[in-house]
Amino acid sequence: xxxxxxxxxxxxxxxxxxxxxxxxxxxxxxxxxxxxxxxxxxxxxxxxxxxxxxxxxxxx
Amino acid sequence: xxxxxxxxxxxxxxxxxxxxxxxxxxxxxxxxxxxxxxxxxxxxxxxxxxxxxxxxxxxxxxxxxxxxxxxxxxxxxxxxxxxxxxxxxxxxxxxxxxxxxxxxxxxxxxxxxxxxxxxxxxxxxxxxxxxxxxxxxxxxxxxxxxxxxxxxxxxxxxxxxxxxxxxxxxxxxxxxxxxxxxxxxxxxxxxxxxxxxxxxxxxxxxxxxxxxxxxxxxxxxxxxxxxxxxxxxxxxxxxxxxxxxxxxxxxxxxxxxxxxxxxxxxxxxxxxxxxxxxxxxxxxxxxxxxxxxxxxxxxxxxxxxxxxxxxxxxxxxxxxxxxxxxxxxxxxxxxxxxxxxxxxxxxxxxxxxxxxxxxxxxxxxxxxxxxxxxxxxxxxxxxxxxxxxxxxxxxxxxxxxxxxxxxxxxxxxxxxxxxxxxxxxxxxxxxxxxxxxxxxxxxxxxxxxxxxxxxxxxxxxxxxxxxxxxxxxxxxxxxx
Numbered sequence: 405x406x407x408x409x410x411x412x413x414x415x416x417x418x419x420x421x422x423x424x425x426x427x428x429x430x431x432x433x434x435x436x437x438x439x440x441x442x443x444x445x446x447x448x449x450x451x452x453x454x455x456x457x458x459x460x461x462x463x464x
Numbered sequence: 465x466x467x468x469x470x471x472x473x474x475x476x477x478x479x480x481x482x483x484x485x486x487x488x489x490x491x492x493x494x495x496x497x498x499x500x501x502x503x504x505x506x507x508x509x510x511x512x513x514x515x516x517x518x519x520x521x522x523x524x525x526x527x528x529x530x531x532x533x534x535x536x537x538x539x540x541x542x543x544x545x546x547x548x549x550x551x552x553x554x555x556x557x558x559x560x561x562x563x564x565x566x567x568x569x570x571x572x573x574x575x576x577x578x579x580x581x582x583x584x585x586x587x588x589x590x591x592x593x594x595x596x597x598x599x600x601x602x603x604x605x606x607x608x609x610x611x612x613x614x615x616x617x618x619x620x621x622x623x624x625x626x627x628x629x630x631x632x633x634x635x636x637x638x639x640x641x642x643x644x645x646x647x648x649x650x651x652x653x654x655x656x657x658x659x660x661x662x663x664x665x666x667x668x669x670x671x672x673x674x675x676x677x678x679x680x681x682x683x684x685x686x687x688x689x690x691x692x693x694x695x696x697x698x699x700x701x702x703x704x705x706x707x708x709x710x711x712x713x714x715x716x717x718x719x720x721x722x723x724x725x726x727x728x729x730x731x732x733x734x735x736x737x738x739x740x741x742x743x744x745x746x747x748x749x750x751x752x753x754x755x756x757x758x759x760x761x762x763x764x765x766x767x768x769x770x771x772x773x774x775x776x777x778x779x780x781x782x783x784x785x786x787x788x789x790x791x792x793x794x795x796x797x798x799x800x801x802x803x804x805x806x807x808x809x810x811x812x813x814x815x816x817x818x819x820x821x822x823x824x825x826x827x828x829x830x831x832x833x834x835x836x837x838x839x840x841x842x843x844x845x846x847x848x849x850x851x852x853x854x855x856x857x858x859x860x861x862x863x864x865x866x867x868x869x870x871x872x873x874x875x876x877x878x879x880x881x882x883x884x885x886x887x888x889x890x891x892x893x894x895x896x897x898x899x900x901x902x903x904x905x906x907x908x909x910x911x912x913x914x915x916x917x918x919x920x921x922x923x924x925x926x927x928x929x930x931x932x933x934x935x936x937x938x939x940x941x942x943x944x
Contacts, residue, residue: 443859450854
């Protein structure tokens with residue numbers, strides 16, 4: 405058996421990351437794409453209440 | 465390594481204005497029955513037993529969602545065969561109504577990309593049925609209604625029974641927890657526990673235990689259902705229920721390939737050893753970690769999902785004979801993991817949760833919205849709409865921001881038992897009494913022929929050129 409435990413680390417604080425903050429997701433490296441207005445146009449056609457109305461039975 | 469047979473079954477969300485969860489069983493049943501293209505009706509249920517457990521016992525009954533039970537109070541839907549309304553397609557797929565969700569089960573495939581194409585083809589099957597049914601039905605290839613109801617996208621893998629539950633569980637569980645960083649479909653918000661603005665996984669909120677047989681309620685990360693759909697003395701079917709429905713076909717291929725690596729390492733006894741302290745909490749922590757650290761607490765130490773995945777890649781490269789698809793899997797996954805840690809949005813062409821997050825954040829920036837805006841879940845939902853006129857995933861494809869999926873045309877696998885099943889539907893349906901994953905029953909004259917389809921059999925291309933049904937049956941009996 406190979407030893408996956410060789411990759412473990414001693415308990416220590418959460419490693420720091422440059423991405424995000426405690427308030428939620430950050431927006432790293434967002435750029436407006438070519439045709440970005442087309443995406444916005446499509447998104448603006450969405451009924452903003454669609455998810456509110458969307459109710460399903462549980463499946464598997 | 466052994467080529468591993470696999471399939472994917474997806475329960476689609478169904479929305480019709482003015483209808484809802486209380487009428488969903490009837491609506492889904494009618495929609496499946498409206499499927500207009502060539503198919504066969506006559507699924508054989510004799511070999512199905514969802515209460516058998518890999519750990520060697522049978523449950524008396526499966527748990528049922530108490531909310532759904534209220535919808536069914538006082539109702540009589542008819543026989544289970546009537547409700548399910550199975551259709552079997554000429555590519556060997558199954559299309560039916562499962563608990564009020566139109567469900568498409570792909571034919572069995574060996575290839576990762578072939579299976580992903582079959583999964584994409586399933587979207588066109590469901591869409592065809594929806595268009596034929598009418599009533600403004602909208603179908604969603606996702607796994608949540610944002611109000612606490614989840615429905616599944618399951619994977620099935622053919623695994624030798626002699627591996628045993630313990631070995632398989634320890635080999636696959638860490639992979640199921642870690643792979644979401646490459647294969648999660650993304651979700652706005654949370655439906656259990658502490659609030660989260662965005663998650664990698666659609667399903668993480670719904671897991672209650674590391675392993676059990678349930679699928680409708682108290683779901684596990686590792687499902688122990690023992691329903692092999694083949695010779696039970698030789699095979700088990702690993703039934704994975706913790707994955708998401710992917711819109712990006714390469715994500716589907718990667719999702720399946722990662723589990724195949726774990727199975728292959730279990731088979732050759734080279735599985736990396738990871739003892740995760742609290743598997744359910746870890747799955748949910750990774751799903752919610754928007755710092756992308758993906759820390760995993762072990763018994764006495766810690767690691768990260770990145771390192772867990774890399775340990776599988778290294779072990780596979782060192783001990784397995786990998787085909788070109790699995791080499792692609794490892795190299796592309798390593799590349800994406802590097803991108804996630806540095807410029808995560810650059811991974812949007814290949815990873816659904818990244819594509820969706822990028823799309824929503826672009827909209828938020830433009831419209832001045834915050835993550836607590838209740839409308840954001842609508843954009844999440846419409847990412848999964850399978851109607852190309854409404855689908856935001858399709859919008860991203862058209863803009864070149866997300867990789868295109870290969871065309872959704874019906875192609876029958878030629879190297880698995882789906883080949884025989886599909887041919888039977890296309891050419892010999894007048895003789896066919898029933899079909900299932902594991903066999904066919906044909907009646908020719910006064911004789912009934914029950915044929916077992918071995919899951920690893922070599923199905924000759926000459927089957928497609930059999931002179932008549934007798935020759936077809938004779939050839940199938942010779943498949944080993």
